[in-house]
Amino acid sequence: MLFFSYFKDLVGREVTVELKNDLAIRGTLHSVDQYLNIKLENTRVVDQDKFPHMLSVRNCFIRGSVVRYVQLPPDGVDIELLHDATRREARGG
Amino acid sequence: MLGGPGLESVVDQFISVITNDGRNIVGVLKGFDQATNIILDESHERVYSTKEGVQQLVLGLYIIRGDNIGVIGELDEELDASLNLSELRAHPLKPVIH
Numbered sequence: 001m002l003f004f005s006y007f008k009d010l011v012g013r014e015v016t017v018e019l020k021n022d023l024a025i026r027g028t029l030h031s032v033d034q035y036l037n038i039k040l041e042n043t044r045v046v047d048q049d050k051f052p053h054m055l056s057v058r059n060c061f062i063r064g065s066v067v068r069y070v071q072l073p074p075d076g077v078d079i080e081l082l083h084d085a086t087r088r089e090a091r092g093g
Numbered sequence: 094m095l096g097g098p099g100l101e102s103v104v105d106q107f108i109s110v111i112t113n114d115g116r117n118i119v120g121v122l123k124g125f126d127q128a129t130n131i132i133l134d135e136s137h138e139r140v141y142s143t144k145e146g147v148q149q150l151v152l153g154l155y156i157i158r159g160d161n162i163g164v165i166g167e168l169d170e171e172l173d174a175s176l177n178l179s180e181l182r183a184h185p186l187k188p189v190i191h
Binding site: 019020021022023025031033037039043050051052053054055056057058059060061062063065066 | 098099103109111113115117129139141160163166167170172173175176183184186187188189190191
């Protein structure tokens with residue numbers, strides 16, 4: 001639940017999602033769900049020459065199970081808040 | 094809290110699916126469920142190669158199981174029409190490794 005809430009707070013920010021097949025997609029976080037499936041808007045593939053497979057796609061749904069990394073803007077990360085939330089989850093949540 | 098994928102907005106539109114085995118399948122989304130299983134009509138597979146242009150294999154009406162789906166992209170039909178697929182050279186997508 002922690003990361004679901006965390007991503008909900010990041011809606012509207014630019015993120016880059018790196019998938020388990022090495023594809024990386026940059027876009028605006030539109031929404032996230034309980035499975036951490038991600039919907040991105042205004043998408044651009046990071047290495048368009050190597051991956052022209054999504055040239056005509058501007059909005060996409062990414063299944064949570066294929067995400068390797070979600071790269072966030074540095075000012076989108078409140079480390080202290082995350083630390084506290086993680087400690088709380090570990091304790092009781 | 095919505096249980097399944099929010100794909101209602103793309104029903105009856107052309108979508109591009111990237112599957113876990115690295116295939117790219119394009120078709121009209123007809124339905125989906127909580128597990129992201131999808132029904133794709135008028136579907137064709139786009140096969141990318143470094144030696145020749147994109148090959149399009151007609152598949153017809155397909156059900157793709159959710160476990161095998163990586164990405165569902167909303168195809169911008171104008172952008173897609175402007176693509177010169179016969180000139181496009183690329184390595185096929187890699188399969189997903191968990």
